Amino acid sequence: MTETKKYVRIKKAKSSDLAYSVYIGRVFTVIGENENEYILHSVNVLKEDAEVIVTENRKAAVGERVLLTAPTNTKGKYRVGDVFTVKESGETGVRVAEIEFMTLWHKEYEVIVENEEADEMKIDLNAMGYDELMAHGEAVMEAIKKRMFQEGYRSAKQAQRKLARINAEKSAQARHDEIVEQAKADVEELSSTFRPGCPSLIYPPSAFDPSRQTVEFIVNSKKRTVVVLITYVSSITKIKNVAFRGIAKAAPSDCFNVHIGRAIALRRALGLAVPDEYLNAPQPTEVRVGDVVRGKYEESYYRYEDRLSDDSYEVQIKEIAEGRYHYVEGSYDFIDSADLTIIDNSREEVGE
Structure with missing residues (x-):
């Protein structure tokens, strides 16, 4: 039987004084729990303030949802806790429906499975009395305002870092x-x-x-x-x-x-x-047609193919089109998932 693992996503906090109020929206591994709280590595969170996510560490099938748990191939665009839906599943990874050309290696995610705890947390508004409904509504509005502020701040910082990097x-x-x-x-x-x-x-x-x-x-x-x-x-x-x-x-x-x-x-x-x-010329950062590049195999690929002594390859860029780097040798890599280092950009054969 495949072993399951439990995570929680912090959904809200009754007060900004609570230590986990700054972590709303983040996902953490559950290391224990008591009657009222989930115990995380750095903080405890009230069960009523968290959403439970149960996963299995296995290869995902088409249509299943996966939780990003160990991002290595997303170039900083996505973080632990992001959820994706699998549209293609291959030997070394999966393609997701939400982002075109995006590939997740199998070691980067865990498969989300159905669980009763998560279902029990669903709120039945029709069963609430007027006072309870109003109190709940105020808490929801407060959480929404806080989330909007946090998401806006985070988005602005991400955009700022991306612009600075570009x-x-x-x-x-x-x-x-x-x-x-x-x-x-x-x-x-x-x-x-x-x-x-x-x-x-x-x-x-x-x-x-x-x-x-x-x-x-x-x-x-x-x-x-x-x-x-x-x-x-x-x-x-x-x-x-x-x-x-x-x-x-x-x-x-x-x-x-x-x-x-x-x-x-x-x-x-x-x-x-x-x-x-x-x-001391700066190293080039833009891959262009004619460049010779060194690519790095994903570990699961070169171990599977018995390439323990050679985990990289050197190829020359023939064409950049359709979201791919096409190589003179006939193969290609998707731009979003390629791990390339430019090792020769003389490009004399292409007239530069």
Whole structure:
């Protein structure tokens, strides 16, 4: 028999002096109870002020309601206690009816089951006397006003945090884009105008023809490196020599960008200072077509597929459409549930 678990949602509080008055609408695990109260981890709540929710920890079927108990895949949009209706049930998770494209992994929810305690809490208004009905109505109106204030405050704070996060992400992405464009212009200018002169004492300066100087970049995306070779051909010996060499390598935690790498390598080869913004460019936050990203498998998936030594995958974005990231390799992820890290946004093959 599947083990059940009991939660309570705090519905009201007779007085703002009660400790749980600030938790109206929140869901808590019941760890015990007595005749009048449910015992929670941090506070006790009167039974008459709480709604009982009984759950089973199992895979949900289509049409069942589920209680969000351990959110890991909702990106902060939803919280413990939110209730959803299952419209699709798969091997690793369920799709819900309330939010398009939203997936809950099986470990994130518990299935709500029918229970007598919850039914007993239903209020029969017709059975109340006039005075009791009026008193109950006043309590309901007070609870509604308090709930409206709390929900409004919470919604405002959520909107504020979301806006701040969006602005921060936009600022980081915009600054990253500016640095990439700066690096492109830097490479173009230094490659065509900067002439370091003859680096060797074997040949006099008159033997060096600047027009014979070439700049060659060697890019290794797998090793996340860019090497530049500046060569020249002696007008005397006609021999091609490597005059200067520079290298740039992206840190394991950084997104590799070939344009920034070229600028760093070229400046090092020429003995020029490397601007701090090249070395500490903000990480990109916006996934775009052509990006190479690292995705993370849900634990239940890679354990089921016997992928214990490899819980992630690397793919390139082919298209972003219909709420999905479509990959060059042929697979896709839903945007709302994807856990992606941009590891290479050079995008040279798409003309950037």
